[in-house]
Amino acid sequence: MTWGVTVDVAAPVELYDALHAALLERTGAAVDGLLVHVARETDTGFQVIEVWESRAEYDRYADGVLSAVLSELSGGRATRADQTERPFDVRGLVVPKAGIAV
Numbered sequence: 001m002t003w004g005v006t007v008d009v010a011a012p013v014e015l016y017d018a019l020h021a022a023l024l025e026r027t028g029a030a031v032d033g034l035l036v037h038v039a040r041e042t043d044t045g046f047q048v049i050e051v052w053e054s055r056a057e058y059d060r061y062a063d064g065v066l067s068a069v070l071s072e073l074s075g076g077r078a079t080r081a082d083q084t085e086r087p088f089d090v091r092g093l094v095v096p097k098a099g100i101a102v
Contacts, residue, residue, distance in 0.1 A: 002035070002090040003055045007048040009083045015073070016046040022069050031065075033057025036095060051090055 016039055036051040052058040
């Protein structure tokens with residue numbers, strides 16, 4: 001079942017930039033189960049909006065790859081506990097031209 005999540009992080013957007021670059025390098029931009037990833041700067045840090053094929057795919061990636069890279073980049077100071085995740089039901093998804101925008 002398709003599953004969506006917004007993740008709010010109260011950290012400088014530069015952490016997102018570094019995390020995004022490191023994850024692209026580590027995964028080659030091939031993440032099983034990820035359908036859409038969008039990020040934006042907010043007044044308090046940054047927000048990530050993602051749509052996944054399932055909650056299980058998200059958990060596998062977040063608990064494995066994401067957590068490891070986040071720990072490496074922050075020297076162990078930042079964890080997933082420092083973010084607010086809000087799942088949502090995906091009602092419609094259209095991606096007419098897919099690709100990676102850096």
